[in-house]
Amino acid sequence: MSDKQIKSADVSGNIYCPIVLVGLMGAGKSTIGRRLAAALNLQFIDSDVEIVEAAGCSISDIFEGYGEPIFRDLEQRVIMRLMTGAPCVVATGGGAFIQPDVRKAISEKGISVWLKADLPVLVERVSRRDNRPLLKTGDKNEILQKLIDERYPIYAEADITIDSNFGSHESVVEEIIKALKEWWSKNG
Ligand code: S3P
Numbered sequence: 001m002s003d004k005q006i007k008s009a010d011v012s013g014n015i016y017c018p019i020v021l022v023g024l025m026g027a028g029k030s031t032i033g034r035r036l037a038a039a040l041n042l043q044f045i046d047s048d049v050e051i052v053e054a055a056g057c058s059i060s061d062i063f064e065g066y067g068e069p070i071f072r073d074l075e076q077r078v079i080m081r082l083m084t085g086a087p088c089v090v091a092t093g094g095g096a097f098i099q100p101d102v103r104k105a106i107s108e109k110g111i112s113v114w115l116k117a118d119l120p121v122l123v124e125r126v127s128r129r130d131n132r133p134l135l136k137t138g139d140k141n142e143i144l145q146k147l148i149d150e151r152y153p154i155y156a157e158a159d160i161t162i163d164s165n166f167g168s169h170e171s172v173v174e175e176i177i178k179a180l181k182e183w184w185s186k187n188g
Helices: 029-040 047-055 059-066 068-083 100-109 119-126 140-155 169-187
Strands: 019-022 043-046 088-091 111-116 160-163
Touching: 019 029, 029 043, 029 088, 029 169, 043 047, 047 059, 047 068, 047 088, 059 068, 068 088, 068 100, 111 140, 111 169, 119 140, 160 169
Parallel strands: 019 088, 019 111, 043 088, 111 160
Antiparallel strands: none
């Protein structure tokens, strides 16, 4: 990828940079990301899946066995690598964009899309699975509200913000593609 191609697309719709979905647990990053990648004909990569493959154990096992700082270090390495690779759609874990170095790499090399959702929607979605270590330590409502207070001002630095509260997956994907085109027409 040349410097000129960074963060850009061309008139034929060829995309030259990673599109990076950020946002809290339950915002729909993986579900929407997979569909967005298919619609754009790009590879889909889930950074948490990459971390699990690199570590050879689950995210919960990493948190329990080695602690959160080791998880954050792995997360940073995986995302740094993805930011210098081929164009793709990346779904990041909720804490990734909060790390300043990760955020800097994403903002230099990729287009960030914040999938924003309200507390009740997040709570409902995360309650479907019990695999998130940060939510195992107390009341999900309280933990997610605290994360909203801490992280939403930081997610707001993303290039694009999309409301992921309502609508079908397809309509959210369409909205993202529309917003990407607008972003490229202004910044590309
Ligand atoms: C985390 C979110 C999780 C996962 C880890 C930490 C966070 O990913 O990376 O449990 O700090 O918000 P999802 O946002 O995909 O659930």
